[in-house]
Amino acid sequence: MSAPLHQALQRLDTIILGKSAELRLAMACLLARGHLLIEDVPGVGKTTLALALARVLGLQFQRVQFTSDLLPADVLGVSVFETGTGAFRFHPGPIFAQLVLADEVNRASPKTQSALLEAMEERQVTVEGQTRPLPQPFFVIATQNPATQIGTFPLPESQLDRFLMRISLGYPPAEAEKALLMERDRRDLLLDTAAVLDPEQVLHLQQQVAQVRTAPALIDYILALVHRTRELPGLRQGLSPRAGLALRRAAQAWALLEGRQGVIPEDVQAVFTAVVDHRLQTTAESEKGGIGAADVLAQVAIP
Amino acid sequence: MNEYLPLLTLWRLLGVLALTMSPHLLRLPVWVSLLITALLSWRALSAYHQWPMPRMPLKVVLTLLAGGGIVAQYGSVSGQQAGTALLCLMAALKLLELKARRDVMVMVFLMYFLLLTHFLVSQEIWTVAFLLICAVAITAILIECQHRGALSPRLTLRKSGIMVAQALPLMIVMFVLFPRIPGPLWGLPADAGAARSGLSDTMSPGDISSLIESDEIAFRVRFDTAPPANSAMYWRGPVLDHFDGRTWENAFPITAAGYEPEIERLGQRVVYEITLEPHRMRWLFGLDLPRRDHLPGDAIMSREAQLMATKSVIERRRYSLVSDTDYRLQPTATERMVRRNLALPAKFNPQTLELGRRWRQSLGNDARIVDAALRMFREQPFVYTLRPPPLGRNSADEFLFTTRRGFCEHYASAFTLLMRAADVPARVVTGYQGGQLNEIGGYYVVRQSDAHAWSEVWLSGRGWVRVDPTAAVAPERIERGIEGSISAGEGLPGYLSNRTRLRFYFEARWDWINARWNAMVLAYGPELQQQFLSRFGLDDLRSMILALTVIVTLAMAAVGLVLLRQSLPAPIRDPALREWRRFTRKLGKLGLVQRTDEGPRDFINRVNELHPDLSERANRILMLYLNNRYLDNRDATVADLRQAVSALRL
Structure with missing residues (x-):
């Protein structure tokens, strides 16, 4: 692993305590040029995670708090008539940042949600007939609160797979929580934290991800996993080819984080749940029992 | 449920x-x-x-x-x-x-x-x-x-x-291969099969003409030697020597040993094989006259030279016979035989009896009496017809002197009666006459419509001589079969009319297929099975069952293997994986088994925890394996891996 990357991860560990695995997943997601969905109750450090990532990687940061009256223009930007110049000038929205935190994305109307999702997918914004590219690198962290369902518009299943990964942070381990309470406020700590990487380096790392080798044997493993989801009786829909591609890219990023030049089955397993779980739709009967990514992993032999 | x-x-x-x-x-x-x-x-x-x-x-x-x-x-x-x-x-x-x-x-x-x-x-x-x-x-x-x-x-x-x-x-x-055991187990029940028409052991006017209506097959014949002319094809069936005034029958067919008729052979022998359809009677048919020393095992020849099987024929059966068309049957008479074949019911047919007596007085010689009767049929206006007028009590009288229209049974019956009246021993023989050549199969088909009745007279020095009065009236019946002999206006039985050549061809073809079916499938009984299987050395019951079991077991095993193969893992092509499996097999001896969903690194981590002593070697093998299989690292070769695995001794 490149030293700066290693250092960045270590730095992150000092800010977000006891969440080493989730941090690495988030980092892998970023390096794989994907977007991240964090599903969790408030107060477990979603925003802090986003802030820390931006800080450590030296990325511009914007935060959008999604509310039910938020309009697409509020996210993308709008052209405003300026009396001074006598012309319309485009005021870019908060999406024009390298790391965007879309907080409580499920509270916005579907219209606004899809404006965000389109921008995420295309990495450009078209307003009033003019297409404007988004900055590079571009990384969206959206959060969803699964507990509050009243008055929200949870992202439809078909849109969930715009996110490369979905993770949840969960409560910190007892040891970490104790440290959290005893030490300085995390936000203050962040202000003192210097960037370890810069956007150029991040872009370079993203290019390296694509070059991590995936041997035929490993592709066979990914295929076996994908096919298994299509055969399982408890699942309404198996994984799409896009999901297979996502899995491969995420595993490559993970291998890079591990400092390997090729992907091994353990890399696939490490990212599998985060990449796949939100793309699997269980049938009504098996809703209770719940067939998850872990079940699929356990059922597929490594070729 | x-x-x-x-x-x-x-x-x-x-x-x-x-x-x-x-x-x-x-x-x-x-x-x-x-x-x-x-x-x-x-x-x-x-x-x-x-x-x-x-x-x-x-x-x-x-x-x-x-x-x-x-x-x-x-x-x-x-x-x-x-x-x-x-x-x-x-x-x-x-x-x-x-x-x-x-x-x-x-x-x-x-x-x-x-x-x-x-x-x-x-x-x-x-x-x-x-x-x-x-x-x-x-x-x-x-x-x-x-x-x-x-x-x-x-x-x-x-x-x-x-x-x-x-x-x-x-x-x-x-x-x-399934053993056919001779006996009731494999036989059909006694009432199997639909009722069939066929000859019976009695003959009254109208019996045979009703049979003519049926085109059912009586039997098929395949000749091994040159077949005789159609006019000489008399298939001998029941011999009837007792007349009660209306009906001929064979009151006491005697088949006991010692009563066999005496036969002298004169001419060529004819060898042939008959496939007889079941007719539920005991008799078998043979070309006039079968040799007694070539009968099928369960058949004997009665005193009247009629072939009898020991049991009724309820299944199709095949048998071979040898016949002589020129023969002398019982040249020496016994008093008892003569008496039996001269017996007449006294109160029937007075005119016929009178005519016979007159001939005996005027002609004297037996042969001349026979000639006189045949001449009478030929020269007087007798008609051969399928639909004769009904006859009353004195059937022979009415037929000979009034109606003069009749079918073969009328002629045979009247002629035999006439002979007996003239003191010539005579009897009626029923059976089939002629047959139709199936050119495709090269065999003859004899149908119920070929049913016929004729007479035999006993002449001193010549024995029983066949006389067919029908031949005197309608020689074409004997030469060309029933089709050629019935005048057109009278109307043939339905199946015989409107026969085109094409239809004839298809019928012949179909009958040939049926005959093959009969010969190859239905006739596959105990004898044929043994005959067939002995060629492969399986001539006893035990080896048959053994062969059956072995073949069925092998077939099932083959099916099982095919099914099993599909569920077996494919052979390992990747040499690195092969070496890795060799390695995990070795670790298996220590109770360390890699789960199918467990990656190699995770497995080795587990190994390291449980067996720290192995960790150095295990990690090296892991590294070589990952490099070969996933990382495409040129520095590590499969040979290194193989060496490392081989070096590991547990």
Whole structure:
């Protein structure tokens, strides 16, 4: 692993305590040029995670708090008539940042949600007939609160797979929580934290991800996993080819984080749940029992 | 498990059941067929309208009534016809409690069993073809039931067809190898087969002309030597030497040893093989006159030179004979034989008796008396006809002096009577005359329409001499068969008229196919089986069963292997993986087993925890393996890996 990357991860560990695995997943997601969905109750450090990532990687940061009256223009930007110049000038929205935190994305109307999702997918914004590219690198962290369902518009299943990964942070381990309470406020700590990487380096790392080798044997493993989801009786829909591609890219990023030049089955397993779980739709009967990514992993032999 | 039965499956089941039983429905007593049809229709409608099923008491009553009806009809519930009727009826009654999938299974197996019963009635090619279709249909029901109707009908039928086709090789092996044990086990029940027409052991006017109407086959003949001319083809059947004034019969056929007739051979021998259709009588037919020393094992020749089998012929049988067309039968007479063949009922046919007496006085010589009678038939206006006028009490008188129209039995009867009146020992012989050559198969077909009656007179020094008075009246009957001999205006029996060449050809072809079927499949009994299998050294029962078991077991094992192969893991092509497996096998001795979903690194981590002593070597092997299989690192070769694995000794 490149030293700066290693250092960045270590730095992150000092800010977000006891969440080493989730941090690495988030980092892998970023390096794989994907977007991240964090599903969790408030107060477990979603925003802090986003802030820390931006800080450590030296990325511009914007935060959008999604509310039910938020309009697409509020996210993308709008052209405003300026009396001074006598012309319309485009005021870019908060999406024009390298790391965007879309907080409580499920509270916005579907219209606004899809404006965000389109921008995420295309990495450009078209307003009033003019297409404007988004900055590079571009990384969206959206959060969803699964507990509050009243008055929200949870992202439809078909849109969930715009996110490369979905993770949840969960409560910190007892040891970490104790440290959290005893030490300085995390936000203050962040202000003192210097960037370890810069956007150029991040872009370079993203290019390296694509070059991590995936041997035929490993592709066979990914295929076996994908096919298994299509055969399982408890699942309404198996994984799409896009999901297979996502899995491969995420595993490559993970291998890079591990400092390997090729992907091994353990890399696939490490990212599998985060990449796949939100793309699997269980049938009504098996809703209770719940067939998850872990079940699929356990059922597929490594070729 | 009371699983809901879909309406469509039920209707299909009923349709297949109707198909399976249909040939029986046409044969069973009308009330049985009607009852079965009613039960089928009721079940179909009740499913549609959701009528309630009958309760237990009603079912019991119905079952008892049906059983009682069968007993009343047949006098028992066993036997071919009663058993079939009972089975069909009970299968239909079973529909009254057809509710769940489980019941469908019962019905399916009942139907397979029902199929078998068709063989009791007929073993023709058509029957086999029909049964194969039924088997496919029944199997389709079974598949539909198993798949809970998830397959399309076309796919179901295809699957079923494939399954039946797959069973065919097994069927052939079983057919060839399953030991045929001579005895009642393999024989058909005594009442098997539909009633057939044929010659009987009595002859009254009109008997034979009614047989002419039937084109049923009596037997087929294949000649090994040159066949005799059609006019010399007299197939000898029952010999009738007792006349009661109207009917000829053979009162006391004697077959005991020591009563065999004395025969002198004069000319060429004829060797041939007859395939006789079952006629339910004991006699066998042979070309006039069979040699006594070449009879089939269970046959003997009666005093009248008639071939008799020990049992009635209820199954098609094949036998070979050698005959002499030139012969002298019983040249020396016994007093008893002469007396028997001169006996006459005194109070019948006075005119005929008178004519005979006159001839005896005026002509004196036996041979001249025979000539005089034949001349009378030839010169006086006698007519050979299929539809003679009915005759009264003195049938011979009326025929000879009034109507003069008759069929072969009239001529043979009147002639024999006349001879006896003139003191010439004479008797009636019935059988078949002629035969039709099947040019495709090179054999002759003798049909019921070739039935014939002629006479034999005993002449001193020459023995029994065949005299056919019909030949004097209608020589074309003897030379060209029945077709050529009936005048056009009279109208031939339906099957003989309007025969085109093409139709004739197809009939010959079809008969040939049937004959092959008979010879190759139906005739495959104990003797043929032993004859056939002894070529392969399997001539005793034990080796037959052994061969059958071995072949069936091997076939099953082959199928099992094919199925097993599909579930076996594919052979390992990647050499690195092969070495890795070798390594994990070695670790297996320590109780360390890699889970199928466990990656190699995770596994080695586990190994390191449990066996720190191994960790250095294990990590090296892991590194080599990952480099070879996943990381494409040129520095590590499979050879290194192989070496490292081989070096590991546990």
